[in-house]
Amino acid sequence: MDETAALRVGGLIVRPLSGPLRRVTMTEVSSGSLSMRLAPLVLGLLAFTTAEASARETIVGRWGESRDVCGSGAAIEIKPMELSSEETVCEFTDVGRVEDVVTWKGKCFVQGAPPRRETVVATLHPDKRLTIVFKGSGAEIPGLSRCR
DSSP states (O other): OOTTOOEEETTEEEOOSSSOOOOOOHHHHHHSHHHHHHHHHHHHHHHHHHHHHHTSOOOOEEEESSHHHHTSTTSEEEETTEEEOSSEEEEEEEEEEETTEEEEEEEEEETTSOOEEEEEEEEEOTTSOEEEEETTTOOEEEEEEEOO
């Protein structure tokens, strides 16, 4: 392998501490010698990525098109693996986040209709408004404000 090779992790570029990159043997992995050398690097990366992820504002909570809607059933309640309103409930089996965009995959149950597989994308904009897009149905709910 090339000595100048590097691994990009988030915004960091990680280079080997000394010497060229090399293949790791199962003996090194099982003996623990590798883990002792990599422990500081892994802990540093973990701390960095955890801090970066936690710096993002959560979208979990209650959202509405206006403050008047927040007290009614028309508000949208977002939980880590669920989204619900008076007409729709979505239960998710997969979630991912890249910066201020959260993507869920699961099933949505709309009042009076059979459940459908759905990908839901929520984007938190710089003005702190939220847009929710239902990829399967094409529905979009723009301009949501956090309820207080």
